[in-house]
Amino acid sequence: MKGPQNYSQKLMIWIPVLLIVLLLTVTISITIGSADIDMMTVWLVIGSNIPFLGDGMEQTWKDSTETIIWNIRMPRIILGMLVGAALAMAGAIYQGVLRNPLADPFILGVSSGSALGAALVLLFGFESMVLGQFTLPVVAFGSGLLTLFVVYTLARINYRLQMETLILAGVVVQAFIASMLSLILALSDEKMQTIMYWMMGSLSLTDWSYNRVIFPFVLLTILFVTFLTRELNMLALGEEAAYHSGVSVQKVRLILLVVASLLTGVAVSVSGTIGFVGLIIPHMIRLLFGSDYRIILPLSVLGGAIFLVGADTIARTILEPRELPIGIITAFLGAPFFGYLLRKKKSNYF
Amino acid sequence: MRQGLRILGLLFFIVLVSIGLLGCASDDEPNQEENTTEESENNQEAASESAFPVTITDDSGEEVVIEEEPERIISVIPSATEIIFGLDLGDKVVGVTDNDNYPEEVTEIESVGGLELNTEKIISLEPDLVVADVNNGEAISQLREHGVNVLVLGAQSLEETYEDIQTVGKATGAVEKADEVVGSMKEDVESVKSAVQDIPDDERKTVWIEVGEELFSAGSGTFLNELVETAGGKNIISDQEGWPQVNEEEVIQANPDVIFLTYASYVENAVQKVKDRESWKDITAIKDDQVYPLNSDITERAGPRITEGLQMIAENLYPEKFNQE
Structure with a gap:
């Protein structure tokens, strides 16, 4: 652990750098796509949609161009940023709290629970009158949290939470849910494809409404967690160390786990289970900038956003007009990196 | 669980890819098939109507020999069921799948499985002809190993559908009816074509x-x-x-x-x-x-x-x- 100057200095340099990279990624992403629209038109459309700036502008392009840029590409990119940020942050928190380098946002069964809820909604074609198109995300979110609750209850012995027990409980519950999912898939006939597609995760077919709902949530959570980074540092050192430095271990741990699970639940509910982001982004940041969570958390948020927007851009353009499932891209880029990490592990950086 | 998801995802891809491959494969297959069909058609018409045994090269590339007119037929794919009923052979069908829904009376017939075929069930029904689809894969060779006569269809186009109908007609001794069905289908197609040409x-x-x-x-x-x-x-x-x-x-x-x-x-x-x-x-x-x-x-x-x-x-x-x- 270095002194406070050191960490704030690092952040002063790297947050702006990553912000610029993110801006560049978004710029490239909005400019390229399956539809042939030249760069100039893309930026005119965006400009015209910015309040004040675009008020005097005249529309010289087709309505369909406007729709493609502003109602398809833009919300998709923003959703990618939010989901990437949420998953990477959740992954960083899990890795710190559970003190396990293999921890990712799905380790405690939140994603399995969400997938089961989503599969049931898809299988029965259930749609609530009140929730409308939000039926599926809300059910997925709810069932994800329910699963977390079950895992937590299983793992709590004598009012104490052992991290190893928690991970084991997560594995067991996931295995059980996986069997139910397989059963649903076996019985689902023609709905199989839809369910499978949901489980693989995707950012396509989104619109502004999802962003409006999850944007404030993700933002507030990120701000909230930045107040807990010092405690996370202590926890990552070990329970004893944390206890002796005055951290209320059980309480902080629970708060962090719940927050990380909420983030995961929100991300999964709107985009399915997109793998690898939550696992490798925190590792990458840790590898590059050291194991101080005051640095890891904010930089993971930016790194996750960059990685997912980039991966989604590849997924939707590389074989255009086809779409590839984004999970292919994240794993294709993520797996070699993970191999590299394993080689690197000699230096024992975790 | 995540591994499970990935495996499921992978399976899904294999299915998608193989559908894609089938699509490509069907481009060059039909020609070769057409020839054999026409040839054996001529042979048969030269001989008499119900000239069993017949030898048919089916869509799996296998030479299927049918010794005598089948009396107990099992169809393991809804399209084949519709063909067999279309040839007025519905009363010979002793087994279908869960996915069959046309004509209505098929729901009364015993089921031999859904996407997964129940081989035991098929053999116990003692069929003298099983009509399958190339997508049935493994199950086909398994049945053949047990001595069941399997005729494999796999049409991916209108032209191949005509051929499949005629193949089934030949295998079941309903050549004339098959020609009639194909003829009326071709008329339908022609009327649509001429309306939009x-x-x-x-x-x-x-x-x-x-x-x-x-x-x-x-x-x-x-x-x-x-x-x-x-x-x-x-x-x-x-x-x-x-x-x-x-x-x-x-x-x-x-x-x-x-x-x-x-x-x-x-x-x-x-x-x-x-x-x-x-x-x-x-x-x-x-x-x-x-x-x-x-x-x-x-x-x-x-x-x-x-x-x-x-x-x-x-x-x-x-x-x-x-x-x-």
């Missing part, structure tokens, strides 16, 4: 075929594509093969005149959901209320009713050409 190229309607809500579609090499093109429509993604998942931007830019949905039978309010898509509201098909559900039983099953599917598509595309008749 005068439409100039720039007035032909562009079509978006939606096979799954996640914007899966049907490209070249698929039945749906062939039916739409035969009915005088232009599939907006005919440059892709098989069953691609298409980027939403692409559909909006192509601005289709008509949208067909193949999943409306099992997704509630499918048509309304498409019309309600926020970013689709400027598409011509949505503005002109040209979103139609397709009955996938008659547009994807390589059986006698496929031409009904063609007529339905054509009537939805150009109602003015067909209402006059």
